[in-house]
Amino acid sequence: MTVETKQPYNDEYISRFSSSRNEPEWMKDLRQQALSQSESLEMPKPDKTGIKNWDFDTYVHEAEGSKIDALDKLPASVAALIDADNAPNLYIQRNNSAAYLALDEKWSKQGVIFTDIFTALKQHADLVKRYYMKDAVSADEDRLTALHAALMNGGVFVYVPKNVVVDEPLQTIFWQEDDSVASFNHILIVAEANSSVTYVENSISHNADTATFANVVTEVIAEDNANVSYGAVDNFAAGTTVYAKRRGVAYRDARIDWAIGQMNDGNTISEHITHLVGDNSGSEAKSVVVGRGKQIQNFTTNIIHFGKNSVGNILSHGVMKEQASSVFNGIGKIEHGASKSDATQETRVLMLSQGARGDANPILLIDEDDVVAGHAASVGRVDPLQLYYLMSRGITKHEAERLIIHGFLAPVVNQLPIETVKNQLTQVIEGKVN
Amino acid sequence: MAGSVLEIKDLHVSIEDKEILKGVNLTIKSGEFHAVMGPNGTGKSTLASAIMGHPKYEVTSGSITLDGEDVLEMEVDERARAGLFLAMQYPSEISGVTNSDFLRSSINARREEGDEIPLMKFIKEMDEAMDFLEMDKNMAQRYLNEGFSGGEKKRNEILQLLMMKAEIGILDEIDSGLDIDALKVVAKGINRLRDENFGCLIITHYQRLLNYIEPDFVHVMMQGRVVKSGGSELSKRLEAEGYDWIKQELNIEDETINA
């Protein structure tokens, strides 16, 4: 092992933490086992990005946040994400505390669960146990994931029973109010057969100068013929080192579509994998990134085809400015037996300054003959002919660049189902590229 | 401001150190429609691009002025705001930017800050112009030129021309790739602008466009120069007889810029 971490939270701490939250015994065991595993597991190895000098150890693990009685009392940066007049299904987590929760009765009546992870562990322990770090992510994948399992300190559980179609988005806001508090959030979304759900999440913090760590795991399970549409905007401030792992498992005829705005200002590793297990399953994995300052980021998007006739489509668009540097790994993998599958990907990186760096690595790994696969990748500057065309209509160079950049990032912005979240992402992009 | 004049004097233009235009002289006043014709590769698009300020074309000598203002000193966007409009032979595709957002930005670019066109007024004008050009309303919400057919792109250029209220329009092969119905629609759009406040330079290979848009002047380009000018009878003769008689008359063997 090359990296020596000084993990500040020991077995005793974790045991007490778990007890204080009245967690079921299996959860405490899982935490403790993961902690002991973390000591021998390797750090993750993001392809082409060295993380030896990154700070994964400076953070405060526990911080409460007070309840939110009314949405109009939120600070502007959080309030902007919410359509206060129309937010029937909303969870706000403030530091590690469930501060606000609403779920329209019409959904709870049909058995839909939308609640913070600690309440879920109490009220739906068996259901959580069946899926938590089982089929999607396992705790022993690497040291940081084991640490996540040991120190999980927030998150949300979404469960949609068979045949239930939730036709309004469920919205979550992870508001890291205290600068030093870590986010070990765990998002678990389970859609039973023939169900459908749209989930949208914002993570937000303001710790520009204070170091902390976000180690977030998302698991999405789509049973036969279920449909999950997942949208997220990650917006951790510069002080936060981010390790974000998102994993989906789609069974027969199921779909998982992702639209992710990666707007963090700190060093980030994002690993995003979708397993198309069932025949005729499908996934679109779209993400957009804006990097600035001296940020170093690594994004891996991977769709693995096991089922026949499965369709996977990766789109990653990144804008790099100042000294920011990013590696984009797009991987389409078709396993033997996944005949008639279709794996496509497009990775494009737009460089706005001389000092910025972008690296697009499209990879197709194909172990089956009867398939369709393709990729497009490019790293370049704003097309001077596009600029010329826009400017020839009187639009200033600055405005023309703005239009082109927003257009470049539109595939994710347009897919977010909540207008306020969409507008907020547009504003974040605006702030970052200007 | 009635009465604009675009004046091009002894214009020399190079691309990648190769001289393409070798002394073009041309004056376009509002109210006038000029046609520029000429065989392939004789510098017509180069002229249009140099007027608009295409980044690849370098003006090595000569002048272009609009109402006495030095156009060559202006950035591309300033030229547009001064009243020039170029309908391009190959318009760019811009993903993620809707046609309608682009149009609104373009219109607002020519207006003062704080005096932006009200959204409702804009939509009304755009709907009206699209109806006039017999365009599918969905085109407004599609991304700019992305996946547009050749004819749709041309119509979209004319839509911009109609809505942007330029003083001088330059249309580079606006008729190429158009079916006969689309040609009529595009001609209708251009003729609608015909008044004492609008001047136009129409680059075309075909008389059939000029049958719908009667030019006041016709110019022929060869070897990177305007070699002959006349009235609408000139284009009719070209249609009937081709370019050989001009080449003979002027003793030109190779009409291309390589000569």
Ligand SMILES: Nc1ncnc2c1ncn2[C@@H]1O[C@H](COP(=O)(O)OP(=O)(O)OP(=O)(O)O)[C@@H](O)[C@H]1O
């Ligand atoms: N990038 C370039 N490098 C070298 N030569 C160029 C370049 N671009 C244009 N040219 C040359 O400049 C000449 C004039 O081109 P231009 O496009 O102005 O012709 P045109 O009269 O518009 O022709 P057409 O009727 O075919 O549209 C041509 O010989 C062309 O090959």
Ligand SMILES: [Mg+2]
């Ligand atoms: Mg041409």
